[in-house]
Amino acid sequence: SQQGEEDPQALSIQEGENATMNCSYKTSINNLQWYRQNSGRGLVHLILIRSNEREKHSGRLRVTLDTSKKSSSLLITASRAADTASYFCAQRGKTSYDKVIFGPGTSLSVIP
Amino acid sequence: GAVVSQHPSRVICKSGTSVKIECRSLDFQATTMFWYRQFPKQSLMLMATSNEGSKATYEQGVEKDKFLINHASLTLSTLTVTSAHPEDSSFYICSASIGFGEKLFFGSGTQLSVL
Numbered sequence: 001s002q003q004g005e006e007d008p009q010a011l012s013i014q015e016g017e018n019a020t021m022n023c024s025y026k027t028s029i030n031n032l033q034w035y036r037q038n039s040g041r042g043l044v045h046l047i048l049i050r051s052n053e054r055e056k057h058s059g060r061l062r063v064t065l066d067t068s069k070k071s072s073s074l075l076i077t078a079s080r081a082a083d084t085a086s087y088f089c090a091q092r093g094k095t096s097y098d099k100v101i102f103g104p105g106t107s108l109s110v111i112p
Numbered sequence: 113g114a115v116v117s118q119h120p121s122r123v124i125c126k127s128g129t130s131v132k133i134e135c136r137s138l139d140f141q142a143t144t145m146f147w148y149r150q151f152p153k154q155s156l157m158l159m160a161t162s163n164e165g166s167k168a169t170y171e172q173g174v175e176k177d178k179f180l181i182n183h184a185s186l187t188l189s190t191l192t193v194t195s196a197h198p199e200d201s202s203f204y205i206c207s208a209s210i211g212f213g214e215k216l217f218f219g220s221g222t223q224l225s226v227l
Contacts, residue, residue: 042205045215
């Protein structure tokens with residue numbers, strides 16, 4: 001399987017705390033993307049980080065990429081109850097077949 | 113931002129019937145569309161990659177005759193679940209990409225329940 005891993009599988013924190021989710025992948029990538037999914041809905045794109053980038057920010061989100069370790073992390077600062085959702089990393093390969101493979105995801109619960 | 117419309121959002125059908133799910137990119141031309149399947153509390157499993165005007169590329173283990181994909185135009189792809197059975201019950205999600213290496217825009221998903 002090309003899927004890779006994410007940890008933790010589930011994370012429960014208090015509102016205002018930071019949440020960190022990690023993702024590892026197996027193959028060379030063109031970029032790595034993070035998505036959010038509310039229960040029973042489609043996915044929303046959060047951040048895309050390219051293979052030649054090491055860190056990227058978007059509002060309260062910070063993503064890092066370590067291609068030597070084939071890993072990435074997503075940090076959500078000052079979490080809110082509305083951040084409760086599942087978060088997935090997705091690797092986009094370098095080949096022309098252009099697959100997008102999703103990790104197993106982290107279920108985040110932010111307690112008010 | 114770009115919008116992907118997926119219909120229907122929910123379908124209940126009898127075993128043996130066929131179900132068609134539509135995925136449209138409303139305000140952009142999608143060079144590639146992807147179809148995923150998701151079981152409860154699990155990740156998305158890529159079923160096939162669909163390019164306009166050409167045959168879909170199916171992932172290993174996905175039956176081509178069972179899950180028919182037609183990418184008729186740059187804005188429309190359809191997934192037909194033929195002769196559906198209860199084990200086909202799942203959440204199906206489509207996504208579209210504007211160009212190679214770019215982010216995906218997702219439909220809202222279709223919950224298929226086969227009785």
